[in-house]
Amino acid sequence: MKNSLMSTYAPLSPILSKGDGVYLYDTKGNKYLDFTSGIGVNSLGYSHPKWTKAVNDQINTLQHCSNIFLNPVTVELSNKLTSLAKMDKVFFANSGAEANEGALKLARKYSFDKYGKNRNKILSLKQSFHGRTLATLTANGQEKFHNYFFPFPEGFDYVEANNINDFNSKLTDDVCAIIMEAVQGEGGIHPLHKDFVTEVVSICNSKDIVVIFDEVQSGIARTGKLFGFNNFDVKADIITLAKGLGAGLPIGAVLCNEKLSNVFNPGDHGTTFGGNPAVCAGALVVLDEICNDKTYNSVTKNSKLLKDKLTAANLNKIVEVRGIGLMIGIELKGNSSEIQQKAIEKGLLVLTAGTNVIRLLPPIIISEEEILKGANILVELLK
Ligand SMILES: Cc1ncc(COP(=O)(O)O)c(C=O)c1O
Structure with missing residues (x-):
């Protein structure tokens, strides 16, 4: 065609x-x-039928109003999602990459506020995939993504998945966060090993390094739990979502725990479409139906x-x-x-x-x- x-x-x-x-x-x-x-x-x-009706009804009522106003549907989704995820706050974006971009900014600002500007390195895992914006491309632990679009942002390093010695060797004083997929999707469907994840999270907690789980693909019931990392009995500081939460309409979400809830102030981050009420009306049905x-x-x-x-x-x-x-x-x-x-x-x-x-x-x-x-x-x- x-x-x-x-x-x-x-x-x-x-x-x-x-x-x-x-x-x-x-x-x-x-x-x-x-x-x-x-x-x-x-x-x-x-x-x-329920998702289609909810989205259509919302489009017929109020299709968009931007984030300079509240609307009841986006607020309801924020309350239901944070409560289900046992997290404190959420920021709604429009895609997985955008959610991860927001998560990286949130982690860096947390570290900046507390430790100053030199503690800003993000660790990710080799074979990972986090998106196609410049920062998330850089976070992808696959060489094939690190071409053409130079210069890439600084402050990233890559750990071999399931290799705790490699993790420890990359854990320099300037590290502020680690981002991981519980099951690496685009990289070939590789679930992380439980003992590796448990140890990484425990070390990060002891050093106040932010733990980000990228649940864009593995979240929202995909692995038989709410989130992929629930298979490892660990907790996240930040969780990113997209794909399955939208069920067909574009959404991204950055969930954070109490430690990070007051890091973003008005003007630090934003989006025009994110948290659109029609998309959120659909996501509410997703939570009801499959979580x-x-x-x-x-x-x-x-x-x-x-x-x-x-x-x-x-x-x-x-x-x-x-x-x-x-x-x-x-x-x-x-x-x-x-x-x-x-x-x-x-x-x-x-x-x-x-x-x-x-x-x-x-x-x-x-x-x-x-x-x-x-x-x-x-x-x-x-x-
Ligand atoms: C784990 C993971 N993170 C991020 C992304 C990027 O999401 P999007 O394509 O919505 O930007 C993807 C997409 O495949 C993904 O699988």
Whole structure:
């Protein structure tokens, strides 16, 4: 289809025009089972009646008023989200990168206020992904992102994931924060090890280094818990969210604990669209519908079903099946894009992470039957 979009993506062949439940339809009327959720966004699938109604009703009432005024819906989301997350305050942004950018600013300002301007270094993990703004690009622990756009901001260093000695060696006096994904998504679906995370958090707490969990992909029930880091029994100082909280509309969120609640003063940070009432009305439905034990249990059960099905088939094209909850990676001996293309032909949409990992992020509300249907297609393809 002729289009005037910049070539930042190489779009896959189906041109999608409609969604319903966990299925997508292309302009030719072909039906696809969706194991992508629009890259982890459509947690409630498509045309979810409560979400659609809430968003439409809000658009018909007040679609936007900016943050120079309060509105009841954004306030309600701020109260519900902080209470659920057991955090003190929230700032609403429009995307994952923007949430992380806000988190980095918040951590640096906390350190500046308390220790002066030379304690400003942010540690991130190798293989991580945090976004595409200049600061979050710099935070990404992958060399491929550190090109072309020079100069990158200063004050970043990279720790090998799950290597506590490397962490200790990077822990210079100028470090103010660490940012981590509980399960590295874009980097290939690599869950962090519990003992590493526990030790890092404990050392950071003892040195007043801010612990940021980037839950943009792994948050909001994706791993069978509210947040991915809940799998490690640790606490965060800052949590960033986006994707699944929006369920189809753009949102970002920076949650902080009491220690950081008074760091930002009027003028220190802001956004025109962030906390838009229509987006927040949808996010309130997301919290109501999927942030509960019943959903967490179903995510965990469906995760096991899918992983068991893939491993029981003993497929020699598979190196490893890994991940937590409905954030699953299938490392292949061959090329992941080829399998992705073949899956499309069989009516299943999947993601890739790098050249050899198939990444699965089905909608959170997916049923057992639909999980098995997708698993069977994958087993056939990988035989
Ligand atoms: C862990 C993580 N952080 C940040 C981002 C960036 O989010 P966005 O694309 O909404 O800016 C992503 C996107 O894939 C992500 O997976």
